[in-house]
Amino acid sequence: MSSTVSPLQPCLHPIYARLLCAALCQRGFDEAQILLGTGLDWAQLHSDNRSLNFAQVQRLVRRAVQLTDCPWLGLQVGCATQVSAHGPVGYAALACADLRGVLQVLERFSVLRLSSLRLTGYLEGERYCVRADEEFDLGDVREHILATIAGTFLRLLEAVCGTLPVGELRFTFPFAEPAWGARYRELLGPGVDFAADCYSVSLPLAWLDRPSLSADPQAARIALRDCEHQLLGVREGGDWTTRVQLRLLACEGRYPTLGQLADEYHLSERTLIRRLRDEGGNYQQLLDEVRQELACWLLLNTPLSVEAVAERLGYQDTSNFSRTFRRWLGMTPNAWRNGQLAVPAP
Incomplete structure (x- = not known):
């Protein structure tokens, strides 16, 4: 893990915190209950687009799990997240010509939405894998964050390629299988394993050439240009x-x-x-x-x-x-x- 990255640095676009709050509201909790003890302000969270730091995310996730007594809440939120929530990164992915392009977009630009993880794609036999390495220790909210990412990835694949044989997807998680492990297989499919070295998802190599249902070359160019502009800002130190x-x-x-x-x-x-x-x-x-x-x-x-x-x-x-x-x-x-x-x- 990189020693140059601090958990107090901005790392997560606030849209994902808002989606978590929305899920809690749907369960009947009000603003005061949701944010109690988090140090977050409801109005600012829902109007300010500055990224949250990990410490803020950690407090909100802990509160959410405490309120719901649902340790797999992140998985449910991820599976329910619309692709549009990912902003330019989501638009660029949707507009790609094929699944290969989608994965390239995610690997290059995911840092614009979540910078506490680094995505890397590689070949492994007849499969293509994407692994996520933690830039710092995610601690007791590791499961929530990685489960959210897994659900989000599945939802994105379905939006781009339509119905997929989910039995061909494999998800690995870097923690022991929890008592609610059946929830993972229910939502992600049977190819779920635990106690791995890191989080990863893999799919058949042949899938990379699957055409996108929403391919749009012009929209892709515009969205990719926007992503590159934002990425340049991040590398230059941000705003x-x-x-x-x-x-x-x-x-x-x-x-x-x-x-x-x-x-x-x-x-x-x-x-x-x-x-x-x-x-x-x-x-x-x-x-x-x-x-x-x-x-x-x-x-x-x-x-x-x-x-x-x-x-x-x-x-x-x-x-x-x-x-x-x-x-x-x-x-x-x-x-x-x-x-x-x-x-x-x-």
């Missing part, structure tokens, strides 16, 4: 909001002022303010969000005391940190930590 977020995440206790940050980017302070404003944010808001996420992560994933967490975030006065944390999440750091640790892992 200005993401650049600033990543810079702040790299700090520990001593954060640069807006002026210092502008100097680092060889910009005037006014220009950096304008660029962040054009993307719907400002420096203080981003600093606040980064501190909040770091606080939540450290409280949940380390044994550090509240005083030590406050110091790591640059607060000289622990009481000031506690007041700020209460403003963020409506409870004290200790109350939030105890509540989060009480949530059972999937």
Whole structure:
């Protein structure tokens, strides 16, 4: 796993969190119940297209499984996800001439929707395999994330090629078979195995030439151009909001002022303010969000005391940190930590 990737870096398009929330709403849960203890804001989640970081996703998934007592919830959500939810990546895949092109799109551009996994395609005898390697440890939400991906992949194949002999598909998962393993075979078909080295899906090599039901060369060119443009932005550091977020995440206790940050980017302070404003944010808001996420992560994933967490975030006065944390999440750091640790892992 890459040591250069942090679970606090943006990694998941918010549409997938919204789909999970929608599934919970369909089960009768309201907004307050769904987001309790997650630190997420309903209005922001459903209006802001900035990617969520893994810590946010982890808290939401834990809450969802706690509410539903359904450890295979990710599989159900994935199987119900429309291809349009994948944005330009989904449109590009649908418009490809054949299944070979679809897989190439997924392998190259999946990072635009989920950057915590790296997809690699390869030949294995008479089969074509796609494996997913974790960029960092997905921990207790590994099953939910990988099951969602498996269901999403099956739904995409069906949209592109129509009805498929699912018995020819093989899914492997890097965890022991759970008590609900029959649910996987019910939804994905009989070719499901567990306790593998990593997640992978494979299909007969002959399938690669299957024509797409929705092939559209012109639409494919437009969608692929859009994907390439977005991918270039990711490789160059993303938009200005993401650049600033990543810079702040790299700090520990001593954060640069807006002026210092502008100097680092060889910009005037006014220009950096304008660029962040054009993307719907400002420096203080981003600093606040980064501190909040770091606080939540450290409280949940380390044994550090509240005083030590406050110091790591640059607060000289622990009481000031506690007041700020209460403003963020409506409870004290200790109350939030105890509540989060009480949530059972999937």
